[in-house]
Amino acid sequence: MADVAVIHMDMMAKGGGEAVAMNVLEALQADHDVTLLTLTTPDFEELNDYFNTDVDSVSVRKAGHLAPFVHETYGLKYYVLQNALLSRYARRHADEYDLLVSTINELGLETDSVQYIHFPFDWTVSLDNREHIFHPTVEDDSFYEKLCTRIAGVKREDIRANTLLANSRWTASVVEDAYGTKPRVVHPPIDTSEFEPRPWEEREDGFVTLGRIERSKRIAEMIEIIDDLRERGHDTHFHVIGPTVDEEYREEVAAMARDRPYVELEGEIPRSELVERVCNHKYGIHGKRFEHFGMAVAELAAAGAIPFVPNDGGQHAIVDDREELLYESPSDAVEKMDGVLSDPSLQRDLRTRPDEIRRRFGRERFRDEIRAVVTDALKGSDGRRSGVRVELPDDVAESTD
Missing domain, CATH: 3.40.50.2000 (Glycogen Phosphorylase B;)
Structure with a gap:
């Protein structure tokens, strides 16, 4: 010892x-x-x-x-x-x-x-x-x-x-x-033990983001992406989950959420609720550029959600370099998400098996x-x-x- x-x-x-x-x-x-x-x-x-x-x-x-x-x-x-x-x-x-x-x-x-x-x-x-x-x-x-x-x-x-x-x-x-x-x-x-992915057809057509509430996470930009998806006819919504480390930025995000009934700023919630939320939704989104790895992204994938991430940093490994999930800008994100949300067969193809996440990142x-x-x-x-x-x-x- x-x-x-x-x-x-x-x-x-x-x-x-x-x-x-x-x-x-x-x-x-x-x-x-x-x-x-x-x-x-x-x-x-x-x-x-x-x-x-x-x-x-x-x-x-x-x-x-x-x-x-x-x-x-x-x-x-x-x-x-x-x-x-x-x-x-x-x-x-x-x-x-x-x-x-x-x-x-x-x-x-x-x-x-x-x-x-x-x-x-x-x-x-x-x-x-x-x-x-x-x-x-x-x-x-x-x-x-x-x-x-x-x-x-x-x-x-x-x-x-x-x-x-x-x-x-x-x-x-x-x-x-x-x-x-x-x-x-x-x-x-990556803690995969609690995730029990639901059948796809039983999930909500919404997005979840996980991580600390701070400016580098670009939550405001993600809300605007959801705005644009809704304008294209997708009846989707957005959950923001994570502890606050930047009070000023949290207030900015809260002000945006108050004007949008389809955006829920949940902040830090018990682990059991986080797991439930992710397992019940089809999609995830991450906003931080040059993310070094992206543990939140891996958790989204482990729960059976399809995560969309910026096209830089270490997140590539989690989404297997799938171009459909990598975006260069907010407008590019809207185009990629619109394509996936409109194509059930592509959704089936993009989902990662939870046991594969466990093997690689458990x-x-x-x-x-x-x-x-x-x-x-x-x-x-x-x-x-x-x-x-x-x-x-x-x-x-x-x-x-």
Whole structure:
């Protein structure tokens, strides 16, 4: 039995990254002494209920004082800085554990750690050379970037020396572009156990979207897509399901929903109701571009719905690159959906068998892979790390510990 630290910023965000973290904790807790290094206090009872997991043998350790304070005060506002501080804290305390496992992308950890990358921060690439910025920051000027990079202490040689995992082939290729090394692809854990797909003819002719309510999910655009489908004569409706992380955007979406009786902004609902809603509807829609994998999309497919997704990112793997389900723009989405909704034979052809989703993306598959990866990493590690620490002024160094 080894001492393993799992590093994750905020379990209560309840997104795909948190689903990965919860399943990692559950996979490791029986065989190891597991500690969660984090910025917040997780409510495991609530999280277990939300993710249908059973995490109960895990210690929790706050990552110092400064990073938790920044998170509590500003939320996602200084996300990259918080991640950098978390990275620094984990590195400074690495010798207290036999293995560090990051479920919050690549951190400045030295050799023999395991790092699950949803999408890389590209710490060693200058801001001007980054094709896309996926993580929200208050400022993107060089001072902020240099400060975060200095605190994070990520080095290419360390990244290459660690065990890297990526959530999709697409993400793995982006990591390779950033750091010159290609991670092993381990698809995220999709909970298929509760989904009991209904016969197609018994389902409602409506759409469901799953995921956090925030601007990058483009919920407003999806509502407008439903508007256009109804104008074309399709008697369809739309359920928006997921926790709120952006109150301002939620109000915008709520205002749109109030004017449309066929749009229901449900927000965060019990897992049993989510499962029931998805299993009772024919279609799903996802709005986030450059989605790194798309766990919500996989859940829609596991429930027997036909999901429509943007034509970029890691979502291709879930819909098997079917052109009928990949859209370039809202107008293209309307054209694709109109074609599918008007063709029952095409609908039968596009549906994915739930057992295929379970085989490719199921939770037991994920947990088995994680346990094997951790076992191999522990075999290759002597349980100790050493290396050059990032030197900061004394007052900053003290506040991060």
